[in-house]
Amino acid sequence: MPKDERVTVSDVGERKLIQRFQQLITKSPDALLKGSEDAAAVEFEGQAIVFNTDMLVTSTDVLPGMTPEEISWKVGVMGLSDLAAKGAAPLGILVSFGFPEEIEKEYVEALVSGLNHVCRKHDTYYLGGDTNQCSELVINCAAIGTSPRGQLLHRSGAKPGDIIAVTGEFGYTGALFKIMLERYTTSKRLMKQIRSKALQPYARLKEGRALALTGVASASIDSSDGLAWSLHELALASQVGFRIDQLPIPQSCTKFAKQHKLDANDLALYGGEEFELVVTIPSSGWTKANQVVQKTRGQLVRIGTVTEDVEIILDIDGKERIIEPRGYEHFR
């Protein structure tokens, strides 16, 4: 074949590639989740076993200056957050490492201790794994959990009229990316606040579990690819749209945005890696949903409503605009 006819993954892009994968794979008759989902779930003795796998690659997923403890935190939360989005209770994680041969023992020990730490902080366990040699540091997290079969949260199921809500604030990672990757400056104090919040998110396991057990959520996803992207995924799976009329943005982020004449809403929508849940709740269940989430010491913040019209609209301060399907995509 002449060289110019070769099609690489960069030409295709990650999302189309994944769609192609789904055509090539034989579906399991025991699979409980169909189509694009945060995790796989398989029926076992009337229960659902939920699991997922997520790889962190240093050259694309690690910000300059991240400590090994921060890297491990991200790896653990990345895996556990997908269980949270399904409402599953975690049993633990398994981790495979690819280490460059010159990596220091002390650094590796910090990674391992960090993984143990993030698991314990989420009331779960680092159960074991695998080590390998690789040209760069690669860490794969496989997380496993369980759920009563009928209580699994799905991406599909949102109905026009439902409330759309999130479990926390958005904007920290958007701001941190500006600082770390585009060299935006800010005060030491603000920088410290943004950094610590962006690099130590929690997987919303308790919130997801509470919503699943109560059966009040009609759809759920985590926001690891950015709020905008998650809204689009949720809309696509449920064949609905959203009208977003408020966004919970922390003061430090609006302040940072003001300093640099950035739109704080953009920081919140297109940042990514926030690991909050984005859920839809029928209005009849809203009070109950709030009660059960607050009992976990979590919060549920209404950001808008589900619409029949499949567009995703940001409607804040009387200005309407389309929320674009932008988010981080590999090979692009």
Place this chain on the structure above:
Amino acid sequence: MPKDERVTVSDVGERKLIQRFQQLITKSPDALLKGSEDAAAVEFEGQAIVFNTDMLVTSTDVLPGMTPEEISWKVGVMGLSDLAAKGAAPLGILVSFGFPEEIEKEYVEALVSGLNHVCRKHDTYYLGGDTNQCSELVINCAAIGTSPRGQLLHRSGAKPGDIIAVTGEFGYTGALFKIMLERYTTSKRLMKQIRSKALQPYARLKEGRALALTGVASASIDSSDGLAWSLHELALASQVGFRIDQLPIPQSCTKFAKQHKLDANDLALYGGEEFELVVTIPSSGWTKANQVVQKTRGQLVRIGTVTEDVEIILDIDGKERIIEPRGYEHFR
């Protein structure tokens, strides 16, 4: 710290590194397997959920000339074989990819189809996964299975007097490594035989399951790190030794060894990646064990006996020698 005081993973070696990991990790109260094992297992509603994670890295784990289909086969068998060693029934695998951005779409599709193929050939499913960008091709396989809790096979439990047996022949990969990595030559016919057998091993899921269900095996491990290494791991976990008095070596391998004045026993012992099970069976259960394994269309080949003396001895043709704890180790 002065540079010469820095200790890298290469200085430590993979096995000591893993021992260090175990000290740093909080044990789960639900964990059903202790110490160094092929997989993790967690109790769930009276059952055992068994899972493991294995990473393949091109620069260290892929032989020159391997096709994408052969790479996928290896990845799948690597993961499923650890379930086999525990006697677990597979639910499926999840796969994370790290792709170099210049990798071709067609090659990636061959990898994905190959993973689907290896799963279907083992009566299980490729359930989903994750794609990422990486400086080299990395594939992580997380395999998941289940087992009635009391039937899990362990590495520990072998007793002096037990029979030690394997589920198939050894020597193909040892011979293939000589051909591919050390440029030993042989006839096209022999080369083809060795290559196809070495690159398309099966995970012994049915054999492991049959032994677990019957409760006749006292200990079990897979031979993915080489027969010699597996014997040492099994001996260590059970605090016993072995006297090996025969090895099932295929004719093509003894012929290849003769051509090059190599010891065929060495090819069988120190090759690695054979993915056969190595199990111990009390002599009272030997007939039963053979029956149940033969029913799966598998075989159980007696290779020796378990001894009180913790040494591992090869005793063939009237010549006794020690089987060394050699096998593939990363960073070495």
